[in-house]
Amino acid sequence: MSDNKIPLAGVIGCPIAHSKSPQIHGHWLKTLGLKGYYVPLHVEPENLRDVLRNMPKLGYVGANITIPHKEQALEIADVVSDHAAKIGAANTLVFTADGKIHADNTDGYGFIQNLRQSAPKWDPRLGPALVLGAGGASRAIIVALLDTGVPEILLTNRTKARAETLCQEFGARLKVVDWEQADDAVSDVATLVNTTSLGMTGKSPLTLSLANLNKKTLVTDIVYAPLKTALLAEAEAIGCPTVDGLGMLLHQAVPGFERWFGVRPEVDEDTRKAALK
Numbered sequence: 001m002s003d004n005k006i007p008l009a010g011v012i013g014c015p016i017a018h019s020k021s022p023q024i025h026g027h028w029l030k031t032l033g034l035k036g037y038y039v040p041l042h043v044e045p046e047n048l049r050d051v052l053r054n055m056p057k058l059g060y061v062g063a064n065i066t067i068p069h070k071e072q073a074l075e076i077a078d079v080v081s082d083h084a085a086k087i088g089a090a091n092t093l094v095f096t097a098d099g100k101i102h103a104d105n106t107d108g109y110g111f112i113q114n115l116r117q118s119a120p121k122w123d124p125r126l127g128p129a130l131v132l133g134a135g136g137a138s139r140a141i142i143v144a145l146l147d148t149g150v151p152e153i154l155l156t157n158r159t160k161a162r163a164e165t166l167c168q169e170f171g172a173r174l175k176v177v178d179w180e181q182a183d184d185a186v187s188d189v190a191t192l193v194n195t196t197s198l199g200m201t202g203k204s205p206l207t208l209s210l211a212n213l214n215k216k217t218l219v220t221d222i223v224y225a226p227l228k229t230a231l232l233a234e235a236e237a238i239g240c241p242t243v244d245g246l247g248m249l250l251h252q253a254v255p256g257f258e259r260w261f262g263v264r265p266e267v268d269e270d271t272r273k274a275a276l277k
Ligand code: ATR
Pocket: 132, 133, 134, 135, 136, 137, 138, 157, 158, 159, 160, 162, 195, 196, 197, 198, 204
């Protein structure tokens, strides 16, 4: 990018008005004193290909991709990282000078970095993880947990077939637990993760019983509205370490920002405040 060009980036989704990414990237651009803009882009699925192909011509250096475009973005990209290919979805695109679209997925990185920063004593190798949900977010989290050395993942999902598909795909360390049996499965896990939308403001509550939960189990939720979900509040009352889901959103944004604007930003309390404004 030459000196007289202002780098642009954005987040593409449908809908997109709720996204916190513009506040996060805007905060970093401002506090780091960098040239550039980051904007929310509402794009209908049938227009995604055209939009992505034209963005570099408008001065865009890259984009984040969110619901419902993460799988389609992977198909459109010219170059796909091994990691994004494994997950089957892209959340971060980089447009290179030769006009090519490079796709990566930083959701799993964001998930792990959030836990490492917020719960430094957490060791995924100490015991199995129980993962609730088998959607897109779950795929990225499962790959990340496997990569960090978790010995076993107990996976439970309302629609069992989806969990079984992930088991076939990601291998021997995964075991499906019936959704109705999840209450019993919480007892021996080192890590408990909710990747479903249950517990989010306006959605149904998560009805998992934590009666069998061990005090040492780290409990985390990808839902961040509310910040303290009922799951986290209940786990905290038991004495478990808990980590909210906002940090995952903040940390997944770091690699994209660095690639587009040239500086690696910090995730700190001010970043959290900016995202919550
Ligand atoms: P994302 O990409 O955000 O993970 P998704 O692919 O739609 O979104 O997955 C949403 C997850 O929340 C799924 O695990 C879904 O369960 P199903 O596969 O059975 O649909 C789960 N989920 C959503 N609403 C639910 C509900 N009312 N009860 C149980 N699970 C629910």
